[in-house]
Amino acid sequence: MDRDEAAVxxxxxxxxxxxxxxxxxxxxxxxxxxxxxxxxVRFGGIDIVVSNAGVALQGRIGDLADTVLRQSFEVNFFAHQTVAQNAVRVMRLQGTGGVLLFNVSKQAVNPGPDFGAYGLPKAATLFLVRQYALDHGADGIRANAVNADRIRGGMLTSEMIAARARARGLDERSYLAGNLLGREVTADDVAQAFVHQALALRTTASVTTVDGGNIAAALR
Ligand SMILES: NC(=O)c1ccc[n+]([C@@H]2O[C@H](COP(=O)([O-])OP(=O)(O)OC[C@H]3O[C@@H](n4cnc5c(N)ncnc54)[C@H](O)[C@@H]3O)[C@@H](O)[C@H]2O)c1
Known part of the structure; x- marks a missing residue:
């Protein structure tokens, strides 16, 4: 599911x-x-949901227009709640449990400058994951999150990578590999974390970091 019909x-x-x-x-x-x-109707039910859609809105928090922050909350928080509520509706009817997986972000715990519009709803979504794990564990429904960082894609385009690397005085490779492992992290690494979370049947309320290692964003 995506609003971009051609891409989906x-x-x-x-x-x-x-x-x-x-x-x-x-x-x-x-x-x-x-x-x-x-x-x-097509598959007979739903067992695994990855709530992934997001938008990266920016602006210095003291000057940020309310409309921008509210727009970000619509996509980066409320849409996750809508998706999760629908999943719970179906999973309870099935009576077979299931798993809710959320693409959050390292911004939820380690804010970047001028990125409050993005990080604030992501932080709320991280809390949402815990609330679902708590309230629906008894229904056999698990809830987990992935916190990724610097993943090349529609949000972090080649132009943005070039601009951010320049701003830090780095080449693009060093910018993307600026983590403890010294390696670029890819969308495949994020997908692998979701597969792991779907298969770990006794794991709920868990956050997996997929950022190559960043102590400032490390959780337990
Ligand atoms: N790229 C990163 O470095 C990074 C880091 C941490 C977390 N994330 C998260 O990963 C997720 C995927 O982002 P990405 O990097 O692949 O970017 P992306 O832009 O390639 O993917 C986001 C997708 O969400 C879709 N989308 C946006 N608003 C929508 C809406 N209202 N309804 C339906 N679809 C909508 C877009 O069409 C797009 O296909 C996001 O939640 C993002 O916050 C990305």
Whole structure:
């Protein structure tokens, strides 16, 4: 599911005939509900949900327009709540439990300058993960989060990487590999963490860092 219809259709095609692409805006509860219902009709239910959509809005917090912060909360917090509520609705009906996985961010625990509009709702989403783990563990529903950092993609484009590296006086490779392991972290590494969290059947309320190591953002 993605609001970018062409991208989600292409992604589903790459996954093969059994995949279902749904174009939907996660900030619209009616569209999210309809998407979950379509998945149930097609697959017979839902066991694993990865709540992934996000937008990176910026601005110095003292000058930030309310509209920008509210827009960020719609996508980076409330949409996760809408997705998770729909998942719980289906999983309880099934009576077989399931797992909710959230793409949060290292920003949730280690804010970057001028990135409050993004980090504040992400911090609320990190708390949301714990609330779902607490309130729905008895339903057999687990809830876990991934905190990633500096992953090349639609949010961190080649132009942004070049600009941020320049601003720090680094080459692009050193910028992307600026972590304890000294290696670039990729979207595949993030996906691997979600697979691990889906398979770890006795793990809930857990946060996995996928940032190559950053002590300032380390959790337990
Ligand atoms: N790139 C990073 O360094 C990084 C670091 C930590 C966390 N994250 C998180 O990873 C997730 C994926 O980000 P990405 O880096 O792959 O960026 P991306 O821009 O490639 O992916 C985000 C996707 O969300 C979709 N989207 C945005 N708003 C939507 C909406 N209202 N409804 C439906 N779809 C919507 C976009 O169309 C896009 O396909 C985000 O939650 C982001 O906050 C990214």
């Amino acid at each position: 259709t292409a992604a589903a095609r790459r996954l093969g005939k059994r995949a279902l692409a749904v174009a939907a805006d996660v900030t619209d509860p009616a569209q999210v509900r309809a998407a979950f219902d379509r998945a149930c």
